[in-house]
Amino acid sequence: MEGLLYGRLPAGAAEEELGAQPQGSEEAKAFVNAFLKRSMPKMKDEAIQDMLTRKAVVLEHYFKKKKKGNRKKTKGFTAKQRRELRLFEIEPEQQRYAIFLPLHELWKQYIRDLCYGLKPDAQPQMVQGKLLKADLHGAIVTVTKSKCPSYVGITGIILQEMKHVFKIITKEDKLKVVPKLNNVFSLEIDGFISYIYGSKFQLRASERSAKKFKLKGTIDL
Amino acid sequence: MRMSVPLRRLRQAPRHLLVCEKSHARHARSRHAAHVRDHAYNCRVSFLIPECGTLPEVLKSTIADVGEYYLLRNLSLHELVTHEFIDTFVKKGSCHALTYNTKIDQDNTAALLPTGKLILSVDKDTYEELGLQGRPSQYSGKKVMRYIITIDLMDPSFHPDSKKHKRVLWALKEKKPLEFDFLLAWCNTGAEGSTLMSYFPKNQIQTLKPKITFSTLRDLQCPVLQSNELQGKPEESCSTEELFEWLGAVLNQVSLDNKSFSFLSTYCCPQPNTIVEQAFLCTITGFIIPEAIIQLLEKLCCYFDEPKLAHWLTLTVHGFADSPVSWRESEHGFHKGGENLYNFVVFRNLDYWLQMAVGTNDDCPP
């Protein structure tokens, strides 16, 4: 059986059954040269010969590196440009408490939805856990404790949350920028009062949603 | 022999100051009355007159005149900054108030000076919650744990409609209500107004009389003093430090006739000394305002108007260990003892020595 497998093909079988054309040695040489020339057009003949005679060619299967499609970057503004355009700033005529009250209502609705209706018998831990990840734009907060006494008592709706500051609009239609560092904020919703230790909260709103807060260290100012 | 730094520190006593002054009571530029007036809170006054058996009537009536004071229980601090209170009491006399049973090294403390300054000494957490501007305590280390807030009630800009007043009232009434027991004394000049008793509800205020004790000390060893020798002279007179210690021994009823080889104690009366047959000691305890002490000092000076056997007499005044100020508005702290006291030695010719002693957390007396 084995002899049959490895034995030569009967003469003529190749031509007849496989349709292969036996080549003369000259022809084969010319073919190989032409093939090499075609696949490596930049190389000179001698170099190819050199490579064939001397270089060991490792026969390996390469995965073709997928060429990343040169995706076009969305052409936005850089932070600098945004700042120059004053995109972060709220126009003075827009700085009115009343305008943002609907935002606050919206926020309250959002928190209630988030906390499964926020029933009075809800677990405070659950509410806190949710609030920790929630978006705070529109919440009414009060500065309850601060290393700097003049911040104490500021109450208003959060308009913007940045990495290090809250921008708050007060009832007197004043826009206050309150740093998170060294301040404790209190936040009330439907009778649940939570305190935010600003020093541990110095993250962007988007980063915060993914951050795992750990009960570690002191929470002293 | 050299000692390592921490070991040396163990041998060092905490810093303390004793300031001795000498001057003449009738001297135009003498500051004795000012020193008394500047020391607002006094809890005990005692005077010792050698060679005196019974107290002259003048002194008796002066002691009786040491005014009564009031204990106000559970007073919200904001009541002291209302304009009703300021107009009725602070502006119409000298009003002294000090929190009672509060410890300055652990609690919040408040004091109202006769100048109309309300001084709060609060811990870090209260300060952060209170929202009133203050300054860190002088005696806190790197990590500030205590703040001093000063509110000038007499400031013209502290009128009822001012932002400042509203803020203070809001902070003390709504933000962080502070409640204390207060010792109060009020001495008005001239016109009789309403009284503290009628101003505050009956169940909150209580009138107290200073406690007065008399005693006569027999065969007392007294150091010999010379008024113009503060430092004393060997064999001739004793120094002010020696007198200061001796007086402490007398007021603490330490026996003076210890032999220097005694097992119990090696303290003995400084040399040279004389034995005085009897000495009169009077102690007044309470919340005593400086005006009363000035009166008393004046009357004690008058004691020498008539010829007397005594060469000198002493008047000792103890301050409150837990008041936020000692002299004037200089900050006071407790550290190990909170001592702030002074002592007058009035000589027959009305020269006087004034000794002012403070402990570690205190400014140098004026």
Added chain:
Amino acid sequence: MARADPPPPPPAAFERRVLRSAAEHHYLRVRLELPDGGARPSAAQFKQLVVTALRELHGEVGAALPVDVLTYEEKTLSAILRVTSSGLVKLWSALTLLGFYQNRRCAFRVLQTSPFLLALSGNSRELVLD
């Protein structure tokens, strides 16, 4: 006061001396706490107890620290001690760590301490009002 009076000197001129941390001694007002009943130490025993306390913590050198018992009241077990300023920490620590008197539990309470003996005669923290 029996000395012959010298001619009256002129009124004293103003002079001020500031003595900074110059007190030679420190004073402590202490109270010994013993379980009720049983013998109360006499003055000499009390002093001995203080010396024992010093010896226990600081050895013979500590026991040699000169401490004076200025007053001692057997009824209340309270005393005023005097110690050189450099020995204050030693004495205080020794008193604090003493736990036994004649095989009975005991404790020293340091009520007040001051570089001025006079300060011990008026403690505003003990001001009781009626």
